[in-house]
Each structure stands twice: as structure tokens, then as C-alpha cells.
Amino acid sequence: MKSRQYQRRQLLKASLASLGAAAFSPVPVPGVFSRVAHAAADAAANDRILVVLELSGGNDGLNTVVPYGDDAYYRLRPSVGIPEKKLLKLDDRFGLNPGMAGFERLWKDGQLAIVHGVGYDNPSFSHFTSMAYWHTAAPNSGDDYGWFGRVADAMSPRAQPNFLINVDTAQSLAVKSRVHTPVVFDDPDKFMRNAFLQEQQVLELGPAAVQEANPTRRFLDDVARSAREASELVRQAWARFPAKIDYGINPLGLNKVAACIAAGFPTRLYYTAYRNNAFDTHVQQNDLHQRLLTYTADAVLGFMRDLERLGVADRVALMVFSEFGRRVPENTSLGTDHGTANVMFFAGHQVAGGHHGVPPSLTDLDGTDNLVHTSDFRRAYATAIDGWLGLGAAESVLKGRYQPFPVFG
Numbered sequence: 465m466k467s468r469q470y471q472r473r474q475l476l477k478a479s480l481a482s483l484g485a486a487a488f489s490p491v492p493v494p495g496v497f498s499r500v501a502h503a504a505a506d507a508a509a510n511d512r513i514l515v516v517l518e519l520s521g522g523n524d525g526l527n528t529v530v531p532y533g534d535d536a537y538y539r540l541r542p543s544v545g546i547p548e549k550k551l552l553k554l555d556d557r558f559g560l561n562p563g564m565a566g567f568e569r570l571w572k573d574g575q576l577a578i579v580h581g582v583g584y585d586n587p588s589f590s591h592f593t594s595m596a597y598w599h600t601a602a603p604n605s606g607d608d609y610g611w612f613g614r615v616a617d618a619m620s621p622r623a624q625p626n627f628l629i630n631v632d633t634a635q636s637l638a639v640k641s642r643v644h645t646p647v648v649f650d651d652p653d654k655f656m657r658n659a660f661l662q663e664q665q666v667l668e669l670g671p672a673a674v675q676e677a678n679p680t681r682r683f684l685d686d687v688a689r690s691a692r693e694a695s696e697l698v699r700q701a702w703a704r705f706p707a708k709i710d711y712g713i714n715p716l717g718l719n720k721v722a723a724c725i726a727a728g729f730p731t732r733l734y735y736t737a738y739r740n741n742a743f744d745t746h747v748q749q750n751d752l753h754q755r756l757l758t759y760t761a762d763a764v765l766g767f768m769r770d771l772e773r774l775g776v777a778d779r780v781a782l783m784v785f786s787e788f789g790r791r792v793p794e795n796t797s798l799g800t801d802h803g804t805a806n807v808m809f810f811a812g813h814q815v816a817g818g819h820h821g822v823p824p825s826l827t828d829l830d831g832t833d834n835l836v837h838t839s840d841f842r843r844a845y846a847t848a849i850d851g852w853l854g855l856g857a858a859e860s861v862l863k864g865r866y867q868p869f870p871v872f873g
Contacts, residue, residue, distance in 0.1 A: 515735075515782045516612065516784075530546050531823065537826055545794075564761040565762075566762045578818070580819060588788075612639045616732075619733075628735075629647045629649075652703075698724070701723045702723050705719075711770075717737070718764065719770070764784070804836075843868060847871050
């Protein structure tokens, strides 16, 4: 028995080592080794990874990437407009919020792409509704599954354990998949299946060892087994991950993503978020917004440096978005209200750094004093799907044809 377990451990180590993670040795969970090894082998054939970071609450893009070269910005924002001398200047037109030193570093290294003017027709000013549109990539309509889940289905039409990970307290609609069961966790040390106290003992026992004849029961047993195995793997990955890189005050789950990558997980898609509508800055915006952007930029830079340390930086790209921007004129509470078009970011070694898309006009606003978007946000999604992952499936995933930005050449 010991000899067989040893052979299985060696098989898994060999598979994970091909992804640069020979140091990771999962605990002996029955049934997990062959599945993870098989998925890792599949991932090795085309091993690019996409990470999505959501900034919930509607980030103010105009005070993130500031168009200081346009006088209209200061006319419309006499109080919350950030003075030119405080900005981290990118060129003679745009500057980053002074809290974004991490993004400035990536920009100077040519590893940050800014996509301007993204939005969608007939925009919603509701956080819940607009985020649902972004999560499903189906504005003013709907879909049963999230766009990220549909990407997973296109990448692997058969279910694979640990193929899609969502770092959060609850599953995002974006990762809802027809085929795959996302692994969802927040604190790896407390990662377990939630249940009523009366049910917990039964769940801990796990599925029966005998082969279940009923296909529905067999499916549920497989899901339960996969969840138990995933929790063990995540806990081990986190316990073995050395904290050598500073991610700042709020790592935004990106350090946990790095731990899973370092452990050689077969995961190709990761989704995490700055939670709790943090960017909903209606009142006394500037100081709070700068802190939020500092935490974000520090976490992203830390993540990129960790990928370099792990030797996997060429395999990973990060996309950052928010459900909408803010209104162009400031409000009477020294904040900004829900708006429309916004900026997005791509970061990574393979990114063609610089400006992409057309910045929207600050003078030709719509009837609600909002920016008129210049690009559908699904162009950015197509950039990630076809430009980065190389799927050639953006049209089917997004249910329409959207021209990718030349972010990845």
C-alpha cells in the first residue's frame, strides 16, 4: 500500500513539475492524483492563464487615468479634479492617480495596457444590473451562464477538476459554467463545504466507495468528491506558499492566485475582486479613491513580481475592469455619481503596453452628463479570449463578433 501511494505521489509531482511546481506535494486524498495529473497534462499543452480582477462599485476612470491635458476635465471637476502637479504623468495628455505608483512602474516597464472608452449601449446605472451585464457579457438581455464560465466551457468541453477558480466569499455569476464546477474559496485555511450542523457529519464522510448506479446520484457524488479534494489541495498550496513578495495592505486575492499557480494547479482561469462596492465614491471622493487605487496598484504589482519570481510571468495576463465609470461633472458632496464609459487595464509580460481604444470626449456628453462610450466592453473580452488565450472562440462565447484590441500583438 505504501509503495502504491509513493508511486502516485511521484506521478503527481512529475506532472506538476512540468508546470514549474515540483516543490508542491499535495496531501494523499483518495482519487485526486490521477485527475489532477491528467488535467495538469492537458493544461501543459496550452498553458496560458487569464486572471480577472473586478473593481466593484463603479471605479471613477477619469480620476484613475486622468486626462489632465483636456481643460474640460478641470472645468467640470473644479474640486475633485486632481491637479496636474500631483499626477504620475504618462505622456502630455494622461496621468495616473498619484496613488498608483505600482501601475506607473508597470507602465514604464511596458507591461500595462490602458483601454479607453469601454461601455455598452443603453447603460444601466444600477450596480447590480450593470455588473450582471458585465458578468454575462449580455447587456440589456441575459444569459444563464457567465462569460468566464462560457470561456471555460470553450476551453474544455468536458469537466476538469480545478479548471476554474473564483477567490471570493461567494460564487460570482461570471464564473457560472454549464460544464465546470468552479472552485470558490476565500480563506484557504478555512476552506470547507458550508452546511447545516446536522448535515456536516454526513458531508465529512464523503461519497460512498461503491459505484453508484443512479446517474444523478453518481454526478452529485462526483461533485462532492471534487469539492473535498479541491479544498485539500488549496489548503496545502497556501500552507506551502512562501510570502516573499509585498502585495501591500490588501492583496485582493491575487496572492492566493499566485499560490495556486505556484502549486501547479491545472487552473487556466482565475477570478477575484475588490469587494463590497468599495469604489462607490459619492461623497468626499479623493482621499478614499486614492487609497483604494493604491491598494489595487500595489496588489497588482506584487502579483506581477511574484509571477516573475516563480518563473511563470510569460504565461499569465491580468485584466482589470469595473461595472461602470462615474459621471463627468462632480457632485455637490465632493464625489461623483454613477456613470457610463470607463477605462480597463491589461497587465503582463506579453502585453503591448500603452493606450488602446479611443478616449471619449469630455465635451460631447450624453443627455445625463455622461461619457459616450467608444468601444463595447466585449471587445476587451474578445481580446482576452482570442488575443491572449488564443481560443478563436470569442464570437461563440460572446454571441457576436467583437474586434479584439491589439493588446497582445
